[in-house]
Amino acid sequence: MANLAPRADASDVVVIGAGPAGALAAARLADSGHRVQVVERTRFPRFSIGESLLPQCMAPLERAGLLDAVLAGDYQPKNGAAFTRRGVSTVIDFHDKTTPGWATTFQVERADFDQRLIEAARARGARVDFATTVDAVEPDARHPRLTVRDDTGHTRRLETRFILDASGYGRVLARRLGLARDPRLESRTALFTHVDTGLDDDFDREKILIGVHPDDAQLWYWLIPFRDGRASVGVVGDTATLEAAGDDAESRWRTLVDAEPRFAELLAGARPIRPVDALAGYSADVERLHGPGFALLGNAGEFLDPVFSSGVTIALRSADMAVPLVERTLAGESPDWAGEFERPLRAGTATFRAFVEAWYDGRLQRIIFHPDPPAELRRRISAVLAGYAWDRDNPLVTASRRRLDLLAELCGPLPEARP
Known part of the structure; x- marks a missing residue:
């Protein structure tokens, strides 16, 4: 029997959301020859916060072939973070870090940045439908389905082989499939x-x-x-x-x-x-980051806090980790999504969370504002704040809470303003 032509609404992967994680996943999967459908609730360009990237972002963008699109934006370069409190100032320089890798990145207006990334994915062959809302999701290990609606009210069914939820604050699958759980950070x-x-x-x-x-x-x-x-x-x-x-x-x-x-x-x-x-109330979490025929990327799974600009880093990292597993799934394999995606991704997120908690309760501020911290300590902190929260060679990654407790005790109270 002759092969039937695929239906117009059939694809190998549906990506929900056209932000950085969705664009990166779509670009890489389309590059590999997969039929990729992106559905995005809003119209681009659109405003978003999360404008200060971390150097760790650059490697996933480079692997996805998206670096030229970023460089074409002529964005403000970024090489670190400065802190100020009561006239006391200090600086973290990302060049001075223990983890090898990118030490510079950019500060971007997300409307332009996100537009460039998704247009690059479209140029690779991904189909992108803006102003399209997901109304229903039917998870399935082999043939998940979605019902979507455009801004004219027209609905259609999408048949696919895998779903990646990169919907950010929309958290489509978390809401539709009841995956949400209380976040572990206070509401702010x-x-x-x-x-x-x-x-x-x-x-x-x-x-x-x-x-x-x-x-x-x-x-x-x-x-x-x-x-x-x-x-x-x-x-x-x-x-x-x-x-x-x-x-x-x-x-x-x-x-x-x-x-x-x-x-x-x-x-x-x-x-x-x-x-x-x-x-x-922006902090969010989910019971799990994967299920039959789907995985959650970036903010669609867990979002912490904007204080260390970790959102886009975690989003790009999650897409970078998920794409090879999606490709293996499409090839008929059964990847260990828990062991190869969820646990390692959450390990880095937990490092960021420990730093966020230590910031708000004052421990990390006592360390950062210390007038004369040991050089090696500053380099290890710089590595985490540059986004290298998955570097197991850094003691502030492998035992974040315990070491932050000890360091804060050694640093003493926050310094007052200099005369």
């Missing part, structure tokens, strides 16, 4: 916007600036400079604390930014050039 809120501002001549544009509120060490700020002179500015803290700072998002953002001396100085004349947005 972020207020953020873009500003058009000229920064001081001595401001290092190649580093994200992270500030700490002078009276509340759990309330912190980011300033991410872009190439064109604009910057992303956000403040993160307990929801009640943020709400008490003003009557609306912009007044709260302004009041809180003015409370931190260095931020107040840098942003004295700055005004938002887009509405101040709020994102509450």
Whole structure:
């Protein structure tokens, strides 16, 4: 019998979400000759936070052949992070790290960055449908199905052989399949916007600036400079604390930014050039990251906190790890998704989580702001903050909580402002 032509809505892999993880997975799978269908709820370009990448991102992008697309964006280079609290400042330089690999990356406007990545995936042969919502999912080890709806209300069924959920905060499979569980981090809120501002001549544009509120060490700020002179500015803290700072998002953002001396100085004349947005309760987790005929990537599975810019790194890492297993599944093998994907991915995420927890309870701040930390300690911290949270040769990866406890005790209390 002659082979029947595949149905128009049939594919080898459906990728839900056109963000960085989805674009990377789609590009690599299409490069291998697989029929890839990407469905994205929004229309691109679209705004997103997660604008300060980590050097560890660069290797997966390079392996996927997406580095040229990134370089074409002419983004602001990034080589580290600067921290400020009560007039005390310190710098982490990603060149000075224990883990080998990329030491530089970029600070990007995600609307442009994500657009470039998904267009590169489309150029490789991936089909991309924007403004398309997933209404239903039927998991199956061999023939999973989805029902999707476009913005005209037209619905259709998609038949595929594997589903990758890269839907980010949409968390499609977690919601549709009841996979969500309570996150292990406290609920917080972020207020953020873009500003058009000229920064001081001595401001290092190649580093994200992270500030700490002078009276509340759990309330912190980011300033991410872009190439064109604009910057992303956000403040993160307990929801009640943020709400008490003003009557609306912009007044709260302004009041809180003015409370931190260095931020107040840098942003004295700055005004938002887009509405101040709020994102509450962003931390999320799931019972499992894989199942019959599907896997969850990046934020669609677990999201921690924006403080160390780990979101895009974990997203790209997850896609990089998942693609070879998807290809083996399509070839008729039965990969160990728990042992080869979920456990190793979550191990690195747990390292980031330990650093996030230590930041909010003050332990990591005591270490980072210490006036004279041992050089090897600083290099190990630099490696984790550069995204190398899977490096088992780094003691701060293999025993994060215990070593952070010990180091914080040795460092003593947070230093006060210098005279």
